[in-house]
Amino acid sequence: MRAPLSVLRVAVVVATLLVAAAASQAEVKTPPSPGKARPVKLPAITERTLPSGLLVVMAPLRNVPKVTAVLSLGVGNGTEADTHAGLATLAARVATEGTATRTSKAIKEELRAIGGYLSVAADSDATTVQAGSLSEFTPRLLALVADVVAHPSYPDKEVALAKDNLVQEVREQRSQPGFLGNERFLKAVFGSHPYAFVAPDEKQVAAIARADLARFASRYYAPGNAHLVLVGDFDVATLAKEVDKAFATWKAGEKFEPAMPAPPQRDKRQIYFVDRPGSVQSSIRMGNVTFPRKDDDYFVMRTANVIYGGSFYSRLTRNIREGKGYTYSPSSSLDTRAHSGYFAASASVRNEVTGATILEMLYELDRMRVLPVTDEELQAAKSYSIGNFAIELASQSGLAGRLNTIYVYGLPRTFLEDFRARIEAITPAQIEAAAARHLDTYREAIAIVGDWSQVKDQVTPFGSVTVYTPEGEVKGTFD
Amino acid sequence: MRWTLLLFLIASLPAQAASVAPRVPVVSSSLPNGLRVVISEDHSAPVATVAVYYGVGFRVEPKGRTGFAHLFEHMMFQGSANVKKFEHAKYVEANGGNLNGSTRLDHTNYFEDVPADRVELALWLESDRMRSLDVSEENLENQKKVVSEEVRVNVLNQPYAAFEWLDLWMNANRSWPNAHNFYGDLTELEAATIGDVRDFFKKYYAPNNAVLVVVGDVDPAEVSSWVQKYFADIPKAATPPRPDVSEPRQTAEKRLAEKDALASLPALAIGWHLPAQTAPDYAATVLLNTILQGDDSSRLYQRLVKEKEISLDWTAGVNLGLGNEFDYDGPMLLTARTTYKPGHTADEILREVDGVVADIQARGVTPRELADAKVRFRSAYYDQLESGFGKANLLAAFTLFRGDPKLINTVLATFESVSAAQVQAAAKTYLVASNRTVIDRVPDPKAKDAAKGGR
Numbered sequence: 001m002r003a004p005l006s007v008l009r010v011a012v013v014v015a016t017l018l019v020a021a022a023a024s025q026a027e028v029k030t031p032p033s034p035g036k037a038r039p040v041k042l043p044a045i046t047e048r049t050l051p052s053g054l055l056v057v058m059a060p061l062r063n064v065p066k067v068t069a070v071l072s073l074g075v076g077n078g079t080e081a082d083t084h085a086g087l088a089t090l091a092a093r094v095a096t097e098g099t100a101t102r103t104s105k106a107i108k109e110e111l112r113a114i115g116g117y118l119s120v121a122a123d124s125d126a127t128t129v130q131a132g133s134l135s136e137f138t139p140r141l142l143a144l145v146a147d148v149v150a151h152p153s154y155p156d157k158e159v160a161l162a163k164d165n166l167v168q169e170v171r172e173q174r175s176q177p178g179f180l181g182n183e184r185f186l187k188a189v190f191g192s193h194p195y196a197f198v199a200p201d202e203k204q205v206a207a208i209a210r211a212d213l214a215r216f217a218s219r220y221y222a223p224g225n226a227h228l229v230l231v232g233d234f235d236v237a238t239l240a241k242e243v244d245k246a247f248a249t250w251k252a253g254e255k256f257e258p259a260m261p262a263p264p265q266r267d268k269r270q271i272y273f274v275d276r277p278g279s280v281q282s283s284i285r286m287g288n289v290t291f292p293r294k295d296d297d298y299f300v301m302r303t304a305n306v307i308y309g310g311s312f313y314s315r316l317t318r319n320i321r322e323g324k325g326y327t328y329s330p331s332s333s334l335d336t337r338a339h340s341g342y343f344a345a346s347a348s349v350r351n352e353v354t355g356a357t358i359l360e361m362l363y364e365l366d367r368m369r370v371l372p373v374t375d376e377e378l379q380a381a382k383s384y385s386i387g388n389f390a391i392e393l394a395s396q397s398g399l400a401g402r403l404n405t406i407y408v409y410g411l412p413r414t415f416l417e418d419f420r421a422r423i424e425a426i427t428p429a430q431i432e433a434a435a436a437r438h439l440d441t442y443r444e445a446i447a448i449v450g451d452w453s454q455v456k457d458q459v460t461p462f463g464s465v466t467v468y469t470p471e472g473e474v475k476g477t478f479d
Numbered sequence: 480m481r482w483t484l485l486l487f488l489i490a491s492l493p494a495q496a497a498s499v500a501p502r503v504p505v506v507s508s509s510l511p512n513g514l515r516v517v518i519s520e521d522h523s524a525p526v527a528t529v530a531v532y533y534g535v536g537f538r539v540e541p542k543g544r545t546g547f548a549h550l551f552e553h554m555m556f557q558g559s560a561n562v563k564k565f566e567h568a569k570y571v572e573a574n575g576g577n578l579n580g581s582t583r584l585d586h587t588n589y590f591e592d593v594p595a596d597r598v599e600l601a602l603w604l605e606s607d608r609m610r611s612l613d614v615s616e617e618n619l620e621n622q623k624k625v626v627s628e629e630v631r632v633n634v635l636n637q638p639y640a641a642f643e644w645l646d647l648w649m650n651a652n653r654s655w656p657n658a659h660n661f662y663g664d665l666t667e668l669e670a671a672t673i674g675d676v677r678d679f680f681k682k683y684y685a686p687n688n689a690v691l692v693v694v695g696d697v698d699p700a701e702v703s704s705w706v707q708k709y710f711a712d713i714p715k716a717a718t719p720p721r722p723d724v725s726e727p728r729q730t731a732e733k734r735l736a737e738k739d740a741l742a743s744l745p746a747l748a749i750g751w752h753l754p755a756q757t758a759p760d761y762a763a764t765v766l767l768n769t770i771l772q773g774d775d776s777s778r779l780y781q782r783l784v785k786e787k788e789i790s791l792d793w794t795a796g797v798n799l800g801l802g803n804e805f806d807y808d809g810p811m812l813l814t815a816r817t818t819y820k821p822g823h824t825a826d827e828i829l830r831e832v833d834g835v836v837a838d839i840q841a842r843g844v845t846p847r848e849l850a851d852a853k854v855r856f857r858s859a860y861y862d863q864l865e866s867g868f869g870k871a872n873l874l875a876a877f878t879l880f881r882g883d884p885k886l887i888n889t890v891l892a893t894f895e896s897v898s899a900a901q902v903q904a905a906a907k908t909y910l911v912a913s914n915r916t917v918i919d920r921v922p923d924p925k926a927k928d929a930a931k932g933g934r
Contacts, residue, residue, distance in 0.1 A: 027610060028709060029561045031570060032603050035596035038525035038696065063523040064501050064865045066858070104785070108776035112851045115858025134858050165791055168744060168820055172791070175638040175743040278740050278924075281628070281636045312578065313568040322565045325624030328632055348632040380573035387575015387594045394524035395865060 040390045042416050043399065046236050048243075052252045053224030056243050057403055059231045061396050067138045067232030068396040069145055070404045071129040075220035078124030078194035078337070079258035084208050086200025088122035090162060091216045095120045097158035100151040104158055107144065114140050120148060124195050125338040126408050127220070132396070135233040142246035145228075149221045150250035152214075159210045170199045174470045177283040177348070177449040180274045184468060185285045185447035188272045189342050191264040222253020227407040231400040260339040263289045266443040271465040275452040275475060282354040282450035286361060287344035290438045293336040293409040299422045300434040301343070305334045306381040307373055307431070308364060308439075309345050313380070315367070316345065320360050326353045330361075338409055343438055351451065355458030362441045362462075369435035372428040385423050501864055503887050505874065506699045510706070512715040513687025517874045517884045518702050519694040521867075527695025528867030529601035530590035531609065532875035534690075535683035536583050538656040538724045538809060541675070546663015549582040550626050550671055551679050555589060556580070557618040560611035564618055567604055574600055583801050584661075585808040586879060592867055595696035599705050602693075606709035609689065612680050616673050623668055630662050638742035642920050643816040644800045650735055651750040651916035656724040657810050685716030690878045692871040726752070726810035733916040734825075738926035744791070745921045747825050749832070750812035751914050753797065756805065756880075762894045763901035764813070764909055765797060765804055769852040770844050770902070771835070771910070772815055776851075778835045783817065787831060790817040803863065805890070806876035813909070825919035836910045843903040856894050 043059040050056065077088040096118060097104040111118055116133030118141075129149060133141040173179040183198040190196035228247075230239060266288060291297055309316035309332030320326045332345040345365065349357045373381075392398040393416070406415050448459060452467055456478075459465055465478040506518045540548040558564040571578045576593035589608075591601045634640050645662060652658035691710070693702050729752055754761050772779040772795035783790040797804045799814040819828060844852075863869035870887075877886040 026712060027560070028603060028606075032599040032705075034574065035599060037596050038594070040525060061523070063521070064861045066861055066865065105776065105781060108774065108781075109851070112774055112776045112855050113847075115854045115861075134854065134861070161785070161788060164788070168791055172638075172742075172744045172818060175741055177636060276741075279636055281631045283636075311572050313565065313572045318565065321625055322621065325621045326628070328625055328629035348628065348636070350628060350631060380569070383575045384572045387597075388577055388592075390524070390575070390594060391526050391577065391592050391867075394526050394867075 040393065042393075043231075045403070046240075048240060050223065050244065050247060052247065052250055053222075054247055054250065055227040055407065056240070057227060057229045057407065058234070058236050058239055059229075059399060059403060060234055060236060061231050061399055062233045063394070063396070065135045065233045066132060066396060067135045067141060067230065067234055068132040068400045069129070069141060070229040070400045071131075071145055071149060072227055072229075072404055072408055073127040073149065073221055074125075074225045074256050075122075075127055075258075076125040077122045077197050079256070079260070084212060085197060085204045086166070087208055087212060087216055088127055089200065090159075090166065090205070090208055091213045092120040092122045092127050093166070094154055094158055094162045094213060095148045095152040095217065095221075097162065098153045098155040099147045100153050102147060104155075107148070110140065110144060113137075116141055116144070118144055118148065124197070128404070132232075138232075138234060138239065139242045139246065142242055146246040146250060149226070150247070152217050152221070154210050154213045154217070156210055159213060163205050163208065166200070167202050167205050170201070173199065177276065177279065177281070180276065180470055181283045181285045181346070181447050181449045184272045184274050184449070185287070185344060185445060186342075188270065188445040188447055189263075189266075189287065189289055190340070193261055193263045193340070195263065195337065195340060219253070220256055223247065223250050224252060224254045225256050227404075229400050229403045229407070231396045231403070263340040265289070266445060269442055269444045269446070269463040271459060271463050272445065272447045273452055273459060273465050273467045274447070274449040274470060275467050276449050276470060277451055277453070279351070279449065279451040279454075281348045281350055282357075282448050282455055283346070283348045284354070284357060284361065284446065284448050285344050285346040286358075286444050286446040287342055288438065288440065288443060288445060290334065290341045290343050291336065292339050292341060293405070294411065295336070297434050297438070298336060300426055300430045301334050301438055303378070303381050303385060303423065303426050304368060304431045304435055304439075305332055305343065306384055307377050308332050308368055310334070311381070311384055315364050316347070316361065319364060320347060320349075320357055324353075324356075324360070326350070326357050326360075351454045354448070354450065354455040355461065358446065358459070358462055362444070365439045365441050365444075369432060369439050372432050375428065378426065378428055378431065382423050382426065386420050389419055500891065501861065503864060503870065503874075505884050505887065507878070507884050508703070510686065510711055512711065512713055513685070514710055514713070515690045515878050516703070516706050517690065517692045517878055518697065518699040519692075519870060519874060520697060520699060521694060521870075522696050525595045525696045526592060526867065527595045527598050527693060527697050528590060528592050528871045529598060529605065530588055530692045530868070530871040530875060531605045532586050532588045532690045532692070532879055533684055534585070534688045534879050535587055535719070536585040537661040538584055539722055542655060543667060544671060544675060545660045545667045546626070546630070547668075547671060547675065547679065548587060549661070549663065550622065550668055551676065552580050552582045552587050553622040553626055554614045554619070554676055554680075555608050555612065557614045557622060559608040559613050562604060562607050567608070570600060570604055576601070583806065586806070586875070588872070588875065590868055590871060598693060598695075598697055598702065602702075602705050602709050605691070606713065609684060609686060609710070610713045612684070614673065614676050619671070619673055619676060623671060626663070626668055627665050630665060630668070634662055636741075638739060639746055639920060640739070641800075642737060642746070642918055643748040643814055646737065646918055647748050647750045647812065647814060647916060650733060650918065651729070651752070651812055652726050652810065654724065654726050656722060657726055681716060682719050686710060686713045687715040688719055690875045692874045692878075694867050694870050694874070724809040728752075729914055729916075732912040735916070735918045737918055737920040738923035739920050740924055740926040742920065742922045744818050744821060745823075745919065746816065746818045747828055747920070748918045749815045750916045751909055753811045753813050753909065756807075756811075760901060760905050760908065763897045764905040766849065766852045766856060766894060766897050767839070767844075767902045767905045767910070768795060768797065768813055769855050770848045771795075771839070773852065773855060778839070779815070779832065782831050782835050783828065788820075789823045789827060789831070790819045793817045805880075806872055808880040825917065829917065833912070836906060839903060839906045840910070843899050846899065849897070849899050849902060853895055853897070857891060860891060
């Protein structure tokens with residue numbers, strides 16, 4: 001099964017660049033200094049608004065002969081609470097299962113023929129079409145993207161199958177600690193706010209009819225409520241004509257401006273325990289409501305997150321992984337959306353160290369808001385953010401995703417070029433002040449998925465506990 | 480509006496003329512100590528990837544030490560002569576990069592994405608641990624705990640416990656290198672000693688068992704001088720013996736039933752043995768898989784998810800969950816996995832699989848299916864070329880396992896030239912019941928053994 005060794009030897013012999021004659025050198029004990037910094041070349045970005053109101057954003061990136069499309073519609077599963085939970089989710093799913101001129105199978109076969117993919121999914125603020133293909137087939141990809149948003153037909157049979165499968169999928173997800181922890185945590189943090197929604201239950205799915213989906217799409221899947229980001233190997237002038245043609249039949253429609261309530265403010269620490277008998281780990285997630293994506297604290301808290309648990313060499317990883325060996329992948333994240341957001345720290349740990357881990361996670365949060373971060377830590381976090389931003393923008397999907405957030409959240413068009421300066425300006429005092437506002441452990445929501453019978457004595461010292469079944473029913477409370 | 484459909488059908492019948500294929504620049508060489516070096520320039524962004532691939536993976540780990548190759552991967556972040564425990568991560572991140580490592584069947588890799596002006600630093604870091612890994616008892620004990628938690632979070636505390644690769648490989652194969660628990664039994668991970676770590680390092684982590692790849696916004700001559708500076712004095716070791724990893728030919732279907740204490744829906748996995756990567760019918764078998772179960776348009780997805788409404792999903796692939804069609808060197812499975820709806824059975828699913836496969840065996844695939852499968856494969860291949868890691872991975876795999884990094888520019892031609900007859904022949908040879916292993920995993924809340932990982 002192995003490649004014959006002789007083949008390997010040939011490759012070695014013909015090697016020319018590094019010659020055997022070069023003198024061998026001694027071990028180097030100190031790290032080399034950086035070379036000359038290379039500026040990040042931002043792509044030329046062209047914006048264009050079609051007569052229908054569709055905003056088109058085009059950024060060539062010719063690294064491979066492919067094209068990436070992100071079409072975002074201003075309606076999500078956090079903005080449709082006035083009708084049915086799950087409506088945005090189902091409308092998105094079934095959009096790819098038939099249009100006025102294509103069956104589900106025809107759509108999938110066309111994607112195969114162009115080396116493409118196309119998915120539609122709803123998150124809390126938006127319904128997003130993610131698509132891509134070989135760039136030689138760009139017009140055909142655009143035609144498909146346009147078809148699923150402009151002419152979805154919601155065939156009865158496809159609606160029925162999607163409803164049935166969604167119920168089964170959610171049932172399957174309820175066996176996963178990651179899903180259960182995320183669901184319970186968001187319910188704890190957002191309460192009755194629409195951002196608490198993760199997945200519909202069986203009754204909610206059953207209540208959705210084909211006509212609801214068709215009405216939903218015809219109202220919200222509208223060019224005035226959308227933007228299209230295109231990144232890849234193309235010529236902008238040619239692409240613009242292809243876009244015009246593909247989207248010509250999309251009937252005009254208005255922007256949707258949802259009225260959103262304010263998120264609840266927590267007044268005490270509380271533990272939400274999902275009892276999953278047989279668990280050999282406790283999956284812990286803790287955090288609180290923060291702020292919308294446009295908030296002034298964004299850059300500061302983003303950097304605080306890198307230091308706390310958002311990078312590999314973070315405080316949390318050094319403490320509970322490299323120091324204590326409690327966990328494999330501790331992490332933290334700052335999720336900021338259009339109207340609110342949250343910070344969450346998480347770790348999955350063996351049952352015996354559940355309490356000890358909660359203690360350390362809280363300690364590291366307190367340290368962020370009580371003591372200033374060191375200059376060295378802050379400089380490292382800034383370099384990490386700036387360097388990885390450049391790495392992200394080097395890929396079509398990375399650049400398309402970043403550009404998309406500018407339009408979803410209404411950020412300044414200069415976001416890409418301002419990023420570096422905004423990060424570099426942050427001070428330790430700003431981190432400490434923002435941490436005091438957003439990492440208050442005395443008002444922490446702590447969601448844990450685990451085996452209650454095994455770990456309850458380790459959990460109760462941290463606050464009052466409500467115990468839930470995986471299906472979300474309250475089993476008991478412990479004060 | 481049927482004519483619209485027809486129009487598309489006709490339009491895509493002739494083989495598509497490919498756009499100009501991306502040509503990956505390859506500069507390859509080797510040091511006197513045996514380290515193979517591959518450099519590939521790409522100036523589309525000011526970033527670079529540095530990767531070191533060692534020719535050691537799950538298959539050759541010692542008996543009685545399941546999971547050791549992976550445990551050892553963690554050791555490589557525990558310090559060396561000039562880089563203290565975990566400081567590798569500190570250096571890379573504080574210089575704007577990101578990093579990781581992974582253990583696979585036949586290699587273990589370590590890689591960093593960095594801003595292009597930090598490539599020399601990444602090379603210094605990689606050279607320091609290749610030359611002078613220095614793991615203490617205390618740090619080994621720490622990482623045994625970390626890896627045990629990794630096994631819990633990815634296997635023991637999850638529904639299905641990754642059965643589509645762990646259990647399927649253990650049951651589809653008979654030879655120990657292919658048929659043991661790659662993630663590791665917790666007791667065997669716990670038994671590892673510092674002596675095991677030192678022996679493994681000496682045996683497998685020498686420059687002559689490694690490939691160094693640098694891709695991105697770099698000058699090959701400059702990179703070569705750094706490679707010379709940092710790696711040339713690392714001594715070579717005896718070439719590690721390659722144990723026999725071959726697998727006896729399977730002659731009868733294997734069917735297994737497993738119970739799962741954590742799952743709520745049943746799932747099924749199927750593994751078929753594949754021909755060798757260098758076999759003349761390998762490319763045809765890969766394209767057959769694309770047609771059969773490569774995406775939502777494929778025959779099995781359409782039959783089981785859309786027509787029969789038995790399955791919720793259908794995913795399949797070569798090296799599923801571990802890599803791609805090229806980054807391994809030994810026996811391989813083509814794996815399919817499906818979560819299916821309660822009330823249905825494994826027999827029902829297999830009946831449909833048999834029916835779909837029998838049709839291809841009898842009548843072959845359509846010209847359109849084959850043309851599209853080639854487009855699909857090419858598109859996915861370009862996706863790998865787009866990312867620094869994806870490109871480095873292909874270059875390293877072609878160097879380690881095939882002796883020629885330039886295959887990155889020629890391997891697609893092998894797939895483009897596959898004929899419909901070859902695809903049909905592959906279906907007759909490999910997609911037969913006697914060549915497959917099937918595991919049906921059904922929910923059973925009382926099956927506590929499964930939750931504890933007992934086997």
